[in-house]
Amino acid sequence: MKTTFMKSTLAAACCAALALGAAFVPAEPAHAISFGSSETKAELPDFVKLVEENGPGVVNISVIKNARTVDVPGFGIPGFDERHAEIFRRFGFPMPFEFGGGKERIPEQRGTGSGFIISADGLIMTNAHVVEGADQILVRLTDKREFQGKVLGTDKQTDIAVVKIDAKDLPVLKIGDSSQLKVGQWVAAIGSPFGLDNTVTAGIVSALSRNLPSDQYVPFIQTDVAVNPGNSGGPLFNMQGEVVGINSQIFSTSGGFMGLSFAIPIDLAMQVKDQLVESGSVTRGYVGVYIQELTQELADSFGLKTPQGALVTKIEKDSPAEKAGLKEGDVITSFNGKKVTSSVTLPMIVSTMKPGTKADMTVVRDKKEMTISVTVGTNAKAAQEAAGAANSHKLGVTVRPLTKEELVQADTSGLLVEQATGFAAKNGIMPGDIIVSANGKLVKSVSDLQAACQKDQVLLLVQRQGGRIFVPIRFTDDEKDAKK
DSSP states (O other): OHHHHHHHHHHHHHHHHHHTTOOOOOOOOGGGOEESOSSSOEEOOOOHHHHHHHGGGEEEEEEEEOOEEEEEOOOOOTTOOHHHHHHHHHTTOOOSSOTTOEEEEEOOEEEEEEEEEOSTTSEEEEOHHHHTTOSEEEEEOTTSOEEEOEEEEEETTTTEEEEEOSOSSOOOOEEOOGGGOOTTOEEEEEEOGGGOTTEEEEEEEEEEEEEETTEEEEEEEEEOSOOOTTOTTOEEEOTTSEEEEEEEEEOOSSSSOOSOEEEEEHHHHHHHHHHHHHHSSOOOEEOOEEEEEOOHHHHHHTTOSSSOSEEEEEEOTTOHHHHHTOOTTOEEEEETTEEOOSTTHHHHHHHTSOTTOEEEEEEEETTEEEEEEEEOEEOHHHHHHHHHHHGGGTTOEEEEEOOHHHHHHHTSOSEEEEEEOHHHHHTTOOTTOEEEEETTEEOOSHHHHHHHTSSSEEEEEEEETTEEEEEEEEOOOTTTTOOO
Protein backbone atom coordinates (compact mmCIF):
# COMPACT_ATOMS: atom_id res chain seq x y z
CA MET A 1 0.00 0.00 0.00
CA LYS A 2 2.81 2.48 0.78
CA THR A 3 4.57 1.84 -2.52
CA THR A 4 1.40 2.39 -4.54
CA PHE A 5 0.62 5.59 -2.66
CA MET A 6 4.08 7.05 -3.20
CA LYS A 7 4.11 6.27 -6.93
CA SER A 8 0.74 7.96 -7.53
CA THR A 9 1.79 10.98 -5.46
CA LEU A 10 4.99 11.46 -7.46
CA ALA A 11 3.15 11.12 -10.77
CA ALA A 12 0.58 13.71 -9.72
CA ALA A 13 3.33 16.11 -8.63
CA CYS A 14 5.07 15.80 -12.06
CA CYS A 15 1.85 16.46 -13.99
CA ALA A 16 1.05 19.53 -11.88
CA ALA A 17 4.54 21.01 -12.40
CA LEU A 18 4.41 20.59 -16.19
CA ALA A 19 0.92 22.07 -16.46
CA LEU A 20 2.02 25.25 -14.68
CA GLY A 21 5.09 25.61 -16.85
CA ALA A 22 7.36 25.38 -13.81
CA ALA A 23 10.75 23.75 -13.80
CA PHE A 24 10.63 20.08 -12.74
CA VAL A 25 11.94 19.58 -9.21
CA PRO A 26 12.72 15.99 -8.22
CA ALA A 27 10.49 14.72 -5.43
CA GLU A 28 11.99 13.99 -2.04
CA PRO A 29 13.15 10.39 -1.51
CA ALA A 30 10.60 7.95 -0.12
CA HIS A 31 12.08 8.02 3.36
CA ALA A 32 11.59 11.77 3.68
CA ILE A 33 8.21 12.46 2.07
CA SER A 34 6.57 15.37 3.95
CA PHE A 35 2.89 15.93 4.63
CA GLY A 36 1.07 19.06 5.77
CA SER A 37 2.11 22.70 5.77
CA SER A 38 5.66 23.95 5.96
CA GLU A 39 5.13 24.75 9.64
CA THR A 40 3.93 21.26 10.61
CA LYS A 41 5.68 18.56 8.63
CA ALA A 42 5.37 14.83 9.26
CA GLU A 43 7.96 12.55 7.71
CA LEU A 44 8.00 8.82 7.14
CA PRO A 45 10.84 7.27 9.16
CA ASP A 46 14.09 6.16 7.56
CA PHE A 47 15.03 2.66 8.75
CA VAL A 48 17.99 2.17 6.41
CA LYS A 49 20.66 3.53 8.74
CA LEU A 50 19.13 1.78 11.74
CA VAL A 51 19.27 -1.60 9.98
CA GLU A 52 22.77 -1.10 8.58
CA GLU A 53 24.18 -0.22 11.99
CA ASN A 54 22.30 -2.74 14.10
CA GLY A 55 21.54 -5.71 11.85
CA PRO A 56 24.91 -7.41 12.54
CA GLY A 57 24.13 -7.46 16.27
CA VAL A 58 21.02 -9.63 15.77
CA VAL A 59 21.49 -13.41 15.66
CA ASN A 60 19.55 -16.48 14.64
CA ILE A 61 19.19 -19.17 17.30
CA SER A 62 18.52 -22.78 16.31
CA VAL A 63 17.76 -25.35 18.99
CA ILE A 64 17.66 -29.13 18.98
CA LYS A 65 15.91 -31.35 21.50
CA ASN A 66 17.33 -34.85 21.19
CA ALA A 67 15.13 -37.87 20.62
CA ARG A 68 14.22 -39.47 23.92
CA THR A 69 12.17 -42.22 25.50
CA VAL A 70 9.68 -41.40 28.25
CA ASP A 71 7.60 -43.56 30.54
CA VAL A 72 3.91 -43.81 29.67
CA PRO A 73 1.44 -44.59 32.49
CA GLY A 74 -0.91 -47.54 32.20
CA PHE A 75 -4.69 -47.45 31.97
CA GLY A 76 -5.23 -48.21 35.62
CA ILE A 77 -8.76 -49.58 34.94
CA PRO A 78 -9.76 -52.52 37.18
CA GLY A 79 -10.27 -55.68 35.14
CA PHE A 80 -8.79 -54.13 32.01
CA ASP A 81 -6.05 -56.39 30.68
CA GLU A 82 -4.15 -57.02 27.41
CA ARG A 83 -7.09 -58.92 25.87
CA HIS A 84 -9.36 -55.88 26.19
CA ALA A 85 -6.60 -53.64 24.86
CA GLU A 86 -6.24 -55.84 21.76
CA ILE A 87 -9.98 -55.50 21.03
CA PHE A 88 -9.61 -51.70 21.16
CA ARG A 89 -6.68 -51.84 18.74
CA ARG A 90 -8.39 -54.15 16.21
CA PHE A 91 -11.47 -51.94 15.97
CA GLY A 92 -9.43 -48.78 15.55
CA PHE A 93 -10.21 -47.10 18.85
CA PRO A 94 -7.55 -44.63 19.98
CA MET A 95 -5.18 -45.94 22.62
CA PRO A 96 -3.54 -42.98 24.34
CA PHE A 97 -1.86 -45.25 26.89
CA GLU A 98 -0.47 -48.73 26.57
CA PHE A 99 -1.93 -51.30 28.95
CA GLY A 100 0.17 -51.57 32.09
CA GLY A 101 2.37 -48.64 31.06
CA GLY A 102 5.28 -48.63 28.69
CA LYS A 103 7.75 -46.45 26.81
CA GLU A 104 7.08 -43.74 24.26
CA ARG A 105 9.71 -42.60 21.79
CA ILE A 106 9.71 -38.84 21.18
CA PRO A 107 11.58 -37.95 17.97
CA GLU A 108 14.16 -35.19 17.67
CA GLN A 109 12.64 -31.71 17.76
CA ARG A 110 14.02 -28.56 16.16
CA GLY A 111 13.10 -24.93 16.58
CA THR A 112 14.34 -21.46 15.74
CA GLY A 113 14.28 -18.03 17.33
CA SER A 114 16.17 -14.77 17.52
CA GLY A 115 18.53 -13.02 19.89
CA PHE A 116 20.85 -10.04 20.12
CA ILE A 117 24.40 -9.44 21.30
CA ILE A 118 24.90 -7.37 24.46
CA SER A 119 28.65 -7.85 25.01
CA ALA A 120 31.61 -8.15 22.65
CA ASP A 121 32.72 -11.39 24.32
CA GLY A 122 29.54 -13.29 23.43
CA LEU A 123 26.65 -12.58 25.82
CA ILE A 124 23.33 -12.91 24.00
CA MET A 125 19.80 -12.17 25.21
CA THR A 126 16.75 -14.05 23.98
CA ASN A 127 13.47 -15.51 25.26
CA ALA A 128 13.43 -18.34 27.78
CA HIS A 129 10.88 -20.24 25.68
CA VAL A 130 13.28 -20.21 22.70
CA VAL A 131 15.96 -22.25 24.51
CA GLU A 132 13.79 -24.16 26.98
CA GLY A 133 14.70 -27.86 27.10
CA ALA A 134 17.31 -27.52 24.34
CA ASP A 135 20.09 -30.10 24.19
CA GLN A 136 21.97 -28.18 21.51
CA ILE A 137 21.97 -24.46 20.72
CA LEU A 138 23.45 -23.08 17.51
CA VAL A 139 23.93 -19.31 17.19
CA ARG A 140 24.38 -17.95 13.66
CA LEU A 141 25.65 -14.43 12.98
CA THR A 142 24.87 -12.30 9.92
CA ASP A 143 28.36 -13.05 8.54
CA LYS A 144 27.39 -16.76 8.51
CA ARG A 145 29.67 -17.75 11.39
CA GLU A 146 28.14 -20.33 13.71
CA PHE A 147 28.84 -20.98 17.41
CA GLN A 148 27.66 -23.48 19.97
CA GLY A 149 25.67 -21.65 22.66
CA LYS A 150 25.41 -22.36 26.38
CA VAL A 151 22.53 -21.13 28.53
CA LEU A 152 23.78 -19.17 31.54
CA GLY A 153 20.32 -18.89 33.02
CA THR A 154 16.62 -18.53 32.27
CA ASP A 155 13.67 -16.88 33.97
CA LYS A 156 10.31 -18.27 32.89
CA GLN A 157 8.34 -15.61 34.77
CA THR A 158 9.65 -12.84 32.51
CA ASP A 159 10.59 -15.11 29.57
CA ILE A 160 14.23 -13.95 29.59
CA ALA A 161 17.31 -16.10 28.88
CA VAL A 162 21.01 -15.35 28.59
CA VAL A 163 23.14 -17.43 26.21
CA LYS A 164 26.96 -17.39 25.98
CA ILE A 165 29.07 -18.13 22.90
CA ASP A 166 32.86 -18.35 22.76
CA ALA A 167 33.70 -15.36 20.57
CA LYS A 168 35.42 -11.97 20.68
CA ASP A 169 35.00 -8.51 19.14
CA LEU A 170 31.33 -9.02 18.33
CA PRO A 171 29.04 -6.13 17.30
CA VAL A 172 27.12 -4.94 20.37
CA LEU A 173 23.70 -3.31 20.31
CA LYS A 174 22.95 -0.13 22.24
CA ILE A 175 20.53 -0.50 25.13
CA GLY A 176 17.85 2.18 25.39
CA ASP A 177 15.40 3.34 28.05
CA SER A 178 11.98 1.74 27.65
CA SER A 179 10.48 4.09 30.27
CA GLN A 180 10.84 6.92 27.72
CA LEU A 181 8.65 5.23 25.10
CA LYS A 182 5.45 6.96 24.08
CA VAL A 183 2.34 5.58 22.39
CA GLY A 184 2.46 6.35 18.66
CA GLN A 185 6.25 6.29 18.51
CA TRP A 186 7.89 4.47 15.57
CA VAL A 187 9.69 1.23 16.38
CA ALA A 188 11.30 -1.56 14.35
CA ALA A 189 12.02 -5.24 14.90
CA ILE A 190 14.80 -7.37 13.46
CA GLY A 191 14.63 -11.15 13.76
CA SER A 192 14.25 -14.50 12.02
CA PRO A 193 10.53 -15.14 11.36
CA PHE A 194 10.11 -18.68 10.03
CA GLY A 195 13.92 -18.92 9.98
CA LEU A 196 14.39 -16.01 7.54
CA ASP A 197 17.47 -14.31 9.04
CA ASN A 198 17.66 -10.54 9.64
CA THR A 199 14.11 -9.75 8.55
CA VAL A 200 13.11 -6.15 9.33
CA THR A 201 9.57 -5.07 10.19
CA ALA A 202 8.30 -1.76 11.54
CA GLY A 203 5.30 -0.11 13.16
CA ILE A 204 4.32 2.02 16.12
CA VAL A 205 3.90 1.59 19.86
CA SER A 206 0.22 0.76 20.31
CA ALA A 207 0.09 0.74 24.12
CA LEU A 208 2.36 0.64 27.16
CA SER A 209 2.31 -1.38 30.39
CA ARG A 210 -0.07 -3.87 28.83
CA ASN A 211 -0.97 -6.66 31.26
CA LEU A 212 -1.56 -10.15 29.85
CA PRO A 213 -3.43 -12.81 31.84
CA SER A 214 -0.51 -15.28 31.74
CA ASP A 215 2.17 -12.82 32.88
CA GLN A 216 1.90 -11.02 36.21
CA TYR A 217 5.45 -9.64 36.24
CA VAL A 218 5.78 -8.05 32.78
CA PRO A 219 4.29 -4.67 31.73
CA PHE A 220 4.41 -5.44 28.00
CA ILE A 221 5.00 -2.96 25.20
CA GLN A 222 2.21 -3.51 22.67
CA THR A 223 3.04 -2.72 19.04
CA ASP A 224 1.66 -3.34 15.56
CA VAL A 225 5.09 -4.45 14.32
CA ALA A 226 4.79 -7.67 12.31
CA VAL A 227 6.11 -10.43 14.57
CA ASN A 228 5.83 -14.12 13.65
CA PRO A 229 7.20 -17.47 14.92
CA GLY A 230 10.98 -17.16 14.89
CA ASN A 231 10.95 -13.46 15.86
CA SER A 232 10.85 -14.43 19.54
CA GLY A 233 13.87 -13.14 21.43
CA GLY A 234 14.75 -10.51 18.84
CA PRO A 235 15.19 -6.81 19.63
CA LEU A 236 12.67 -4.00 19.32
CA PHE A 237 14.38 -0.71 18.37
CA ASN A 238 13.46 2.93 18.74
CA MET A 239 14.41 5.34 15.96
CA GLN A 240 17.73 6.11 17.65
CA GLY A 241 18.80 2.51 17.06
CA GLU A 242 18.51 1.60 20.74
CA VAL A 243 17.00 -1.65 21.98
CA VAL A 244 13.86 -0.82 23.98
CA GLY A 245 12.26 -4.27 24.13
CA ILE A 246 12.51 -7.98 23.43
CA ASN A 247 9.81 -9.39 21.15
CA SER A 248 8.08 -12.16 23.04
CA GLN A 249 4.43 -12.82 22.20
CA ILE A 250 1.71 -12.22 19.65
CA PHE A 251 -2.05 -12.38 19.80
CA SER A 252 -3.31 -14.60 17.02
CA THR A 253 -6.21 -16.85 16.12
CA SER A 254 -4.35 -18.28 13.14
CA GLY A 255 -0.80 -18.69 14.47
CA GLY A 256 0.42 -15.72 12.41
CA PHE A 257 0.63 -11.97 12.84
CA MET A 258 -2.66 -10.12 13.37
CA GLY A 259 -1.50 -6.65 14.36
CA LEU A 260 -0.96 -7.33 18.06
CA SER A 261 2.58 -8.07 19.21
CA PHE A 262 4.10 -7.73 22.65
CA ALA A 263 7.64 -6.97 23.77
CA ILE A 264 9.31 -7.18 27.18
CA PRO A 265 10.56 -3.72 28.25
CA ILE A 266 14.36 -3.62 28.11
CA ASP A 267 14.57 -1.95 31.54
CA LEU A 268 13.03 -5.04 33.15
CA ALA A 269 14.98 -7.42 30.88
CA MET A 270 18.34 -5.92 31.89
CA GLN A 271 17.51 -6.26 35.59
CA VAL A 272 16.77 -9.93 35.04
CA LYS A 273 19.89 -10.34 32.88
CA ASP A 274 22.16 -9.01 35.62
CA GLN A 275 20.88 -11.62 38.09
CA LEU A 276 21.06 -14.46 35.56
CA VAL A 277 24.68 -13.66 34.68
CA GLU A 278 25.64 -13.34 38.33
CA SER A 279 23.88 -16.36 39.82
CA GLY A 280 21.93 -18.18 37.09
CA SER A 281 18.61 -17.43 38.81
CA VAL A 282 16.34 -14.51 39.70
CA THR A 283 15.33 -13.47 43.21
CA ARG A 284 12.17 -11.39 43.40
CA GLY A 285 10.83 -9.12 46.08
CA TYR A 286 7.88 -10.38 48.12
CA VAL A 287 5.50 -8.85 50.67
CA GLY A 288 2.96 -11.66 51.13
CA VAL A 289 -0.49 -10.28 50.26
CA TYR A 290 -3.42 -11.55 48.23
CA ILE A 291 -5.07 -8.79 46.23
CA GLN A 292 -7.99 -8.20 43.88
CA GLU A 293 -8.99 -5.64 41.28
CA LEU A 294 -11.16 -2.69 42.29
CA THR A 295 -14.49 -1.95 40.64
CA GLN A 296 -16.28 1.40 40.87
CA GLU A 297 -18.67 -0.06 43.45
CA LEU A 298 -15.77 -1.24 45.62
CA ALA A 299 -14.00 2.09 45.17
CA ASP A 300 -17.12 3.89 46.46
CA SER A 301 -17.27 1.54 49.44
CA PHE A 302 -13.66 2.24 50.41
CA GLY A 303 -13.88 5.99 49.89
CA LEU A 304 -11.92 6.19 46.63
CA LYS A 305 -12.77 8.57 43.80
CA THR A 306 -11.54 6.18 41.11
CA PRO A 307 -11.14 2.37 41.04
CA GLN A 308 -7.35 2.51 41.11
CA GLY A 309 -5.21 0.51 43.51
CA ALA A 310 -4.86 -3.04 44.83
CA LEU A 311 -7.41 -4.29 47.38
CA VAL A 312 -5.86 -6.56 50.02
CA THR A 313 -7.97 -9.68 50.62
CA LYS A 314 -5.55 -11.81 52.67
CA ILE A 315 -2.25 -11.46 54.55
CA GLU A 316 0.16 -14.40 54.64
CA LYS A 317 1.33 -15.48 58.07
CA ASP A 318 4.77 -14.22 59.15
CA SER A 319 5.07 -12.28 55.89
CA PRO A 320 6.61 -8.80 55.51
CA ALA A 321 3.08 -7.42 55.06
CA GLU A 322 1.91 -8.88 58.38
CA LYS A 323 4.99 -7.55 60.19
CA ALA A 324 4.39 -4.11 58.68
CA GLY A 325 0.81 -4.01 60.01
CA LEU A 326 -1.05 -4.27 56.71
CA LYS A 327 -4.68 -5.42 57.10
CA GLU A 328 -7.34 -7.08 55.00
CA GLY A 329 -9.48 -4.40 53.35
CA ASP A 330 -6.57 -1.99 52.92
CA VAL A 331 -6.22 -0.48 49.45
CA ILE A 332 -2.62 0.01 48.32
CA THR A 333 -2.47 3.03 46.01
CA SER A 334 1.31 3.46 45.76
CA PHE A 335 4.42 1.43 46.57
CA ASN A 336 7.94 2.80 46.86
CA GLY A 337 6.87 6.04 45.20
CA LYS A 338 5.26 4.32 42.21
CA LYS A 339 1.54 4.56 41.58
CA VAL A 340 -0.45 1.32 41.86
CA THR A 341 -3.08 1.70 39.16
CA SER A 342 -4.44 -1.85 39.34
CA SER A 343 -4.01 -5.18 41.09
CA VAL A 344 -1.56 -6.35 38.42
CA THR A 345 0.67 -3.30 38.85
CA LEU A 346 1.68 -4.15 42.43
CA PRO A 347 3.39 -7.54 41.71
CA MET A 348 5.38 -5.88 38.91
CA ILE A 349 6.67 -3.17 41.24
CA VAL A 350 7.44 -5.45 44.18
CA SER A 351 9.09 -8.19 42.10
CA THR A 352 11.78 -5.84 40.78
CA MET A 353 12.85 -4.77 44.27
CA LYS A 354 15.81 -6.34 46.03
CA PRO A 355 14.90 -8.33 49.17
CA GLY A 356 15.81 -6.38 52.29
CA THR A 357 14.86 -3.05 50.74
CA LYS A 358 12.62 -0.79 52.84
CA ALA A 359 9.68 0.81 51.04
CA ASP A 360 6.76 3.08 51.92
CA MET A 361 3.23 2.14 50.91
CA THR A 362 0.37 4.57 50.58
CA VAL A 363 -2.70 2.81 51.93
CA VAL A 364 -6.36 3.77 52.21
CA ARG A 365 -7.88 2.36 55.42
CA ASP A 366 -11.31 3.31 56.77
CA LYS A 367 -11.52 5.93 53.99
CA LYS A 368 -8.37 7.64 55.28
CA GLU A 369 -4.98 7.71 53.59
CA MET A 370 -1.93 6.61 55.56
CA THR A 371 1.67 5.53 55.00
CA ILE A 372 3.03 2.12 56.05
CA SER A 373 6.68 1.07 55.83
CA VAL A 374 7.55 -2.49 54.84
CA THR A 375 10.78 -4.41 54.38
CA VAL A 376 10.61 -6.38 51.14
CA GLY A 377 11.33 -10.08 51.67
CA THR A 378 11.83 -13.21 49.59
CA ASN A 379 9.29 -15.90 48.79
CA ALA A 380 11.13 -18.97 50.07
CA LYS A 381 9.23 -21.40 47.83
CA ALA A 382 9.81 -19.33 44.69
CA ALA A 383 13.48 -18.89 45.56
CA GLN A 384 13.87 -22.64 46.00
CA GLU A 385 12.21 -23.31 42.64
CA ALA A 386 14.42 -20.71 40.97
CA ALA A 387 17.54 -22.21 42.51
CA GLY A 388 16.57 -25.67 41.32
CA ALA A 389 15.85 -24.45 37.80
CA ALA A 390 19.07 -22.47 37.72
CA ASN A 391 21.19 -25.58 37.91
CA SER A 392 19.66 -27.08 34.78
CA HIS A 393 21.69 -24.85 32.46
CA LYS A 394 24.83 -27.02 32.69
CA LEU A 395 24.17 -30.44 34.19
CA GLY A 396 20.67 -30.48 32.73
CA VAL A 397 18.63 -31.25 35.86
CA THR A 398 15.95 -29.46 37.78
CA VAL A 399 16.28 -30.48 41.44
CA ARG A 400 14.88 -29.66 44.86
CA PRO A 401 15.65 -30.64 48.46
CA LEU A 402 13.79 -33.64 49.86
CA THR A 403 10.76 -33.06 52.09
CA LYS A 404 10.71 -34.49 55.62
CA GLU A 405 8.55 -37.39 54.48
CA GLU A 406 10.83 -38.13 51.52
CA LEU A 407 13.89 -38.05 53.78
CA VAL A 408 12.36 -40.71 56.00
CA GLN A 409 11.17 -42.84 53.08
CA ALA A 410 14.45 -42.66 51.15
CA ASP A 411 16.61 -42.99 54.29
CA THR A 412 19.12 -40.58 52.78
CA SER A 413 19.74 -36.91 52.21
CA GLY A 414 20.25 -35.28 48.83
CA LEU A 415 18.44 -33.57 46.00
CA LEU A 416 15.44 -35.01 44.17
CA VAL A 417 15.63 -34.84 40.36
CA GLU A 418 12.37 -33.46 38.93
CA GLN A 419 13.53 -33.10 35.32
CA ALA A 420 16.56 -34.37 33.40
CA THR A 421 17.80 -33.12 30.04
CA GLY A 422 21.14 -32.44 28.33
CA PHE A 423 24.24 -34.09 29.84
CA ALA A 424 22.28 -35.59 32.74
CA ALA A 425 19.76 -37.36 30.51
CA LYS A 426 22.49 -38.56 28.13
CA ASN A 427 24.23 -40.23 31.05
CA GLY A 428 21.13 -41.95 32.40
CA ILE A 429 19.93 -39.55 35.12
CA MET A 430 16.14 -39.84 35.43
CA PRO A 431 13.33 -37.96 37.19
CA GLY A 432 12.86 -39.49 40.64
CA ASP A 433 16.58 -40.08 41.18
CA ILE A 434 18.18 -38.69 44.32
CA ILE A 435 21.61 -37.10 43.90
CA VAL A 436 23.37 -38.06 47.15
CA SER A 437 26.88 -36.75 46.52
CA ALA A 438 29.02 -35.02 43.90
CA ASN A 439 32.77 -35.65 43.65
CA GLY A 440 32.63 -37.51 46.97
CA LYS A 441 30.97 -34.68 48.91
CA LEU A 442 27.41 -34.89 50.23
CA VAL A 443 24.99 -32.66 48.33
CA LYS A 444 22.85 -30.73 50.79
CA SER A 445 21.77 -27.81 48.62
CA VAL A 446 21.51 -26.71 45.00
CA SER A 447 24.56 -24.51 45.49
CA ASP A 448 26.57 -27.59 46.51
CA LEU A 449 25.67 -29.26 43.22
CA GLN A 450 26.37 -26.11 41.22
CA ALA A 451 29.82 -25.81 42.80
CA ALA A 452 30.64 -29.41 41.92
CA CYS A 453 29.69 -28.81 38.28
CA GLN A 454 32.08 -25.91 37.68
CA LYS A 455 34.80 -28.07 36.16
CA ASP A 456 34.81 -30.24 33.03
CA GLN A 457 33.45 -33.32 34.79
CA VAL A 458 31.61 -34.47 37.89
CA LEU A 459 31.10 -37.84 39.58
CA LEU A 460 27.60 -38.24 41.00
CA LEU A 461 26.36 -40.82 43.49
CA VAL A 462 22.71 -41.43 42.65
CA GLN A 463 20.09 -43.36 44.61
CA ARG A 464 17.34 -44.99 42.58
CA GLN A 465 14.61 -47.24 44.00
CA GLY A 466 16.67 -48.02 47.09
CA GLY A 467 19.87 -48.86 45.19
CA ARG A 468 22.86 -46.64 44.48
CA ILE A 469 25.05 -46.15 41.44
CA PHE A 470 27.94 -43.86 40.50
CA VAL A 471 27.39 -41.79 37.35
CA PRO A 472 30.40 -40.00 35.79
CA ILE A 473 29.47 -37.00 33.64
CA ARG A 474 31.87 -35.15 31.38
CA PHE A 475 30.84 -31.69 30.15
CA THR A 476 32.14 -31.68 26.59
CA ASP A 477 30.53 -30.50 23.38
CA ASP A 478 30.68 -32.63 20.28
CA GLU A 479 31.68 -29.53 18.33
CA LYS A 480 33.36 -27.42 21.00
CA ASP A 481 34.26 -23.94 19.83
CA ALA A 482 32.70 -24.72 16.46
CA LYS A 483 33.18 -21.94 13.96
CA LYS A 484 31.98 -22.43 10.44
